[in-house]
Amino acid sequence: MDCLIGVWKHVDCKDRGEEYPPKLSTAEADTLKALNLKMLIANRQAVKTAADGGDATQQTNCYGVVFKESCTSYTGPHSVQCLTGIWESKGCLSEGTKAPVKLTDNERDELDLLNLKELEINFETVRTDADGGDADKVLECYGLVLPENCNSYHGPHSIGCLVTIWEEVDCKIQGYRFPGNLTSADADALKNMDLR
Template identity: 60%
Template sequence: MGHTVECLTTIWISKGCLSEGTKAPVKLDHAEKEVLDLLNVNEVLDNFELVQMEADGGDKDRGLECYGIVYPENCDSYHGPHSIDCLIAIWEEVGCEHNGYRFPNNLTIPDCESMKNSNLTAIRDNMEGVKSAADDGNDDHQLNCYGLVFPENCDSYDGPHSVECFTTIWKSKGCLTEGTKAPVKLVKNETEALDLLNVDEIFITFETIRMHADGGNKDKGLECYGVVYPENCDSYHGPHSIECLLTIWEEVDCKVEGYRYPGNLTIADADALTTLNLT
């Protein structure tokens, strides 16, 4: 007559395996069930115990059979204790960043030890809960998962992002809407390229433009500030040289004889002018 599925399930669970396991009794095909029916209860106990022991010994195939989970990289058991590298692998699989406040290496020792001794399902559920709450707009969990609060008008970390999101980041990095690469002026393929980046990468991209602009790169100055640097001027914000001021004075078509000609200014007035932006 053999064993009922309910009988086999009781033994399976008593040995620590889960109903999610791919070899849980309710998931066996007819041939696999017939093989178990040839065994007595003690032999079934031994059979299931062997599956569980091999799963806990690091056998990934047995882990899938017993617990229904593929062990992440650097993880060699379901129940633990797990290595810090195992926790980091799960964190990365979930999609959180190393900058996140709850990144395993950033945890307190008690929190880290607690997580190391949790089972893989509980660890993943915890981390996925953090990410899900972050993506749903929870500021605290955005810090926990990504290490930043999403900028205004940005609804996700990985995108796609709106032009308003790009603009918020663009302005936060000190570039102007007059810049030739301001988000509202981008063509479709440029916007699509930015959409492939996460928020941190967009911050870095825009900051790099501004840094090059402030480092004297005239092309980047035009992209960031929408200004062609006059001759002898090598930044938007300054401080500017007296030669830079003289160039602008000449460009606006004032004369050397003018009372406000940069060479005629008091030191205090000239210093004040050199610290203004070009606009």
């Protein structure tokens, strides 16, 4: 098994991969153990080569993740299109101040040091922190400042938040759709919308 793991690491597949040797069934591991070293390396290299060539099954087997459509490798450098695909898949918006297209060269260079799994974790953390009410992360992920009395982008929002937004768009308390005058059903519909 140590030899199988050593070859796996030698071809640069990751322990997250579905074919990481300790994850194999006994029969699958025995099949690999029966190969001579040259054949074993060739077999494992074929998994890596197919993964890097775009085979989604082998990407899962080698890396434990399927590359986003415009991502061509597990490790950097990553194109802006690749970064954007991951950014948006994690729920952040192109309006966010840290959307990949808006990054400085230094910020992109830092992301190029991360592999695809680390990028997913990084971008998901930004969104999770934003959804937790971190004002800086809301700006980075969604591209807006939380209005007073609002504590998340997605909601549910309080009546106080709805009133703040009502006033920010310069509507008046006397207005027919003033949040405090809404039926529960109408207010609930607004409470569950995202801020935009």
